[in-house]
Amino acid sequence: MKYTIGLKCKECKREYSINPIHVCEFCFGPLEVIYDYEKIKKSLTREKIEGRPKSMWRYRELLPLDGDPSVGTDVGFTPLIRSEGLARALGVKELYLKNDAVNHPTLSFKDRVVSVALSKAREFGFRIVACASTGNLANSVAALAAAGGFKSYIFVPYDLEQGKILGTLIYGTKLIGVKGSYDEVNRLCSEIAENYGWAFVNINIRPFYAEGSKTFGYEIAEQLGWKVPQHVIVPMAGGSLITKIWKGFKEFESIGLLDEVPTKIYGAQASGSNPIVAAFKAGVDWIKPQRPQTIAKSLAIGNPADGYYALKTIRDSGGYAEDVTDEEIIEGMKLLAQTEGIFTETAGGVTVGVTKKLIEQGIIPRDESILISITGNGLKTQEAIQDRVGRPLIIDARLSDFEKIGAPKIRERTTSLQAAL
Amino acid sequence: MEVHVRIPTPLKKLAGERDVIKAEGKTVGEVLQWLTETYPGLKERLRDEQGGVRRFINIYVNDEDIRFNQNLETPVKEGDQISIIPAIAGGSSPKRRVTLTFPPKLIKEPVIYNVGHRFKLITNIRSANVSENVGWVTLEIDGEEEEYLKALYYLNDIGVTVEPVERNIIE
Numbered sequence: 001m002k003y004t005i006g007l008k009c010k011e012c013k014r015e016y017s018i019n020p021i022h023v024c025e026f027c028f029g030p031l032e033v034i035y036d037y038e039k040i041k042k043s044l045t046r047e048k049i050e051g052r053p054k055s056m057w058r059y060r061e062l063l064p065l066d067g068d069p070s071v072g073t074d075v076g077f078t079p080l081i082r083s084e085g086l087a088r089a090l091g092v093k094e095l096y097l098k099n100d101a102v103n104h105p106t107l108s109f110k111d112r113v114v115s116v117a118l119s120k121a122r123e124f125g126f127r128i129v130a131c132a133s134t135g136n137l138a139n140s141v142a143a144l145a146a147a148g149g150f151k152s153y154i155f156v157p158y159d160l161e162q163g164k165i166l167g168t169l170i171y172g173t174k175l176i177g178v179k180g181s182y183d184e185v186n187r188l189c190s191e192i193a194e195n196y197g198w199a200f201v202n203i204n205i206r207p208f209y210a211e212g213s214k215t216f217g218y219e220i221a222e223q224l225g226w227k228v229p230q231h232v233i234v235p236m237a238g239g240s241l242i243t244k245i246w247k248g249f250k251e252f253e254s255i256g257l258l259d260e261v262p263t264k265i266y267g268a269q270a271s272g273s274n275p276i277v278a279a280f281k282a283g284v285d286w287i288k289p290q291r292p293q294t295i296a297k298s299l300a301i302g303n304p305a306d307g308y309y310a311l312k313t314i315r316d317s318g319g320y321a322e323d324v325t326d327e328e329i330i331e332g333m334k335l336l337a338q339t340e341g342i343f344t345e346t347a348g349g350v351t352v353g354v355t356k357k358l359i360e361q362g363i364i365p366r367d368e369s370i371l372i373s374i375t376g377n378g379l380k381t382q383e384a385i386q387d388r389v390g391r392p393l394i395i396d397a398r399l400s401d402f403e404k405i406g407a408p409k410i411r412e413r414t415t416s417l418q419a420a421l
Numbered sequence: 422m423e424v425h426v427r428i429p430t431p432l433k434k435l436a437g438e439r440d441v442i443k444a445e446g447k448t449v450g451e452v453l454q455w456l457t458e459t460y461p462g463l464k465e466r467l468r469d470e471q472g473g474v475r476r477f478i479n480i481y482v483n484d485e486d487i488r489f490n491q492n493l494e495t496p497v498k499e500g501d502q503i504s505i506i507p508a509i510a511g512g513s514s515p516k517r518r519v520t521l522t523f524p525p526k527l528i529k530e531p532v533i534y535n536v537g538h539r540f541k542l543i544t545n546i547r548s549a550n551v552s553e554n555v556g557w558v559t560l561e562i563d564g565e566e567e568e569y570l571k572a573l574y575y576l577n578d579i580g581v582t583v584e585p586v587e588r589n590i591i592e
């Protein structure tokens with residue numbers, strides 16, 4: 001069953017039929033998928049969703065495929081955790097973490113968008129898929145292309161973290177390191193996309209690809225018992241995820257799966273790559289491109305494609321935008337790991353750092369429900385913290401050597417009965 | 422005030438199949454007014470219902486985005502280059518790719534060396550054609566905005582014509 005109607009320009013509202021296109025030929029605005037919400041409303045219920053397998057495809061009516069997904073069929077439905085340790089550390093009452101650091105197969109939220117993009121690419125009949133990436137998308141396209149039987153070409157800035165390079169090459173893709181920033185990689189890919197006829201997931205397949213991010217929002221709502229938090233903090237690179245989480249909440253509201261959406265959405269960036277935050281604070285609705293300089297390479301986009309819409313989401317929802325320094329990013333990564341046992345990548349350090357800052361500034365109240373979006377895994381960005389987490393103590397295999405360390409000797413243990421008291 | 426307006430490929434049809442149009446005006450707004458009166462088909466493609474420039478159309482005066490200057494009030498002077506560039510979603514910028522055309526008297530001068538030497542810029546020649554009477558070079562220029570602008574003034578002063586290159590020409 002098909003629930004899509006076509007594509008529509010987000011600016012001038014001209015409509016197009018479903019095709020691998022992403023730009024309005026009249027006004028050059030971005031295209032977005034339109035759905036038959038009346039039909040979805042009649043068909044999709046909370047009970048129906050709850051009865052389906054635990055993957056992002058349990059919301060399939062709201063995703064832009066004609067048939068069944070053929071790639072990444074078990075992606076998503078990652079843990080939503082009620083935080084205790086981090087909540088205490090931040091001094092807040094009700095804190096949640098949505099943890100896509102353990103999304104599968106490649107440990108970031110990008111698996112959501114790529115499974116939609118490649119399933120759609122198959123419907124269009126493409127055999128070669130490609131992307132421009134800061135790393136996480138590269139991992140995901142390479143892995144899911146391998147699983148789905150596509151050939152893939154992947155373009156990244158040549159100076160990416162080693163983990164992201166290895167985590168792409170292992171899948172047997174053609175990886176091309178471009179001497180330049182992500183924005184330059186992206187510009188080059190726009191030119192290649194025009195000439196090669198491939199499915200570039202974040203260029204000509206972008207309208208479909210981007211819809212996958214809505215499932216991050218759907219899952220939050222379902223996992224909280226069909227309600228949404230009052231404050232949601234989201235990292236921003238190109239600015240697409242933040243708009244789609246908001247869109248997901250609003251869609252659920254419009255088809256009756258949520259009663260209300262009182263959520264304020266907050267955008268988080270690194271100070272060395274903060275074009276959206278800068279525009280928010282300046283009170284303007286256009287983005288001044290930057291040359292990023294930050295350890296948060298997955299967020300290092302100086303000319304964000306969805307920057308305008310990210311700003312609009314933040315403003316429409318009544319939220320705020322903030323950035324943190326590289327130092328604060330590392331502190332954020334360590335804080336999350338040491339209070340919650342979650343090792344996130346630099347982007348997660350940005351989100352945790354910004355949340356802390358907004359709470360301290362009194363912008364996010366301490367007694368309302370807050371959710372932090374964790375979108376990627378720390379094992380991929382080890383360089384950023386390798387000198388900041390100490391070293392192992394090296395000893396000979398002798399008890400006397402160990403005793404020199406001065407670890408506490410505990411002679412009595414708490415019994416489970418005592419602990420319960 | 423005569424200025425040169427570069428028309429992007431998708432809009433050429435509406436501008437008499439021309440890449441560059443000589444237009445009149447003292448500000449960017451006046452130039453656009455002149456342009457859309459002369460080529461009425463361009464009007465709805467460039468301006469929204471409120472008369473502003475469409476959000477995904479970027480306009481540059483000598484490679485500076487007018488939104489970072491005075492927008493439609495940005496003044497223009499004789500010989501300025503105005504580029505109209507669609508911001509294809511995903512970011513596209515005409516910056517830092519220019520064609521230098523040398524008059525005969527400068528053909529034997531080490532102009533590109535001077536640009537790299539006098540200003541903190543890295544130049545990369547992408548294509549070139551130099552003969553006895555005419556010379557042009559397509560360059561990618563990397564460096565800080567301020568240094569880049571100084572270089573543009575320098576080139577202008579010594580008589581080199583500098584034109585922005587549309588992104589699909591070089592590669």
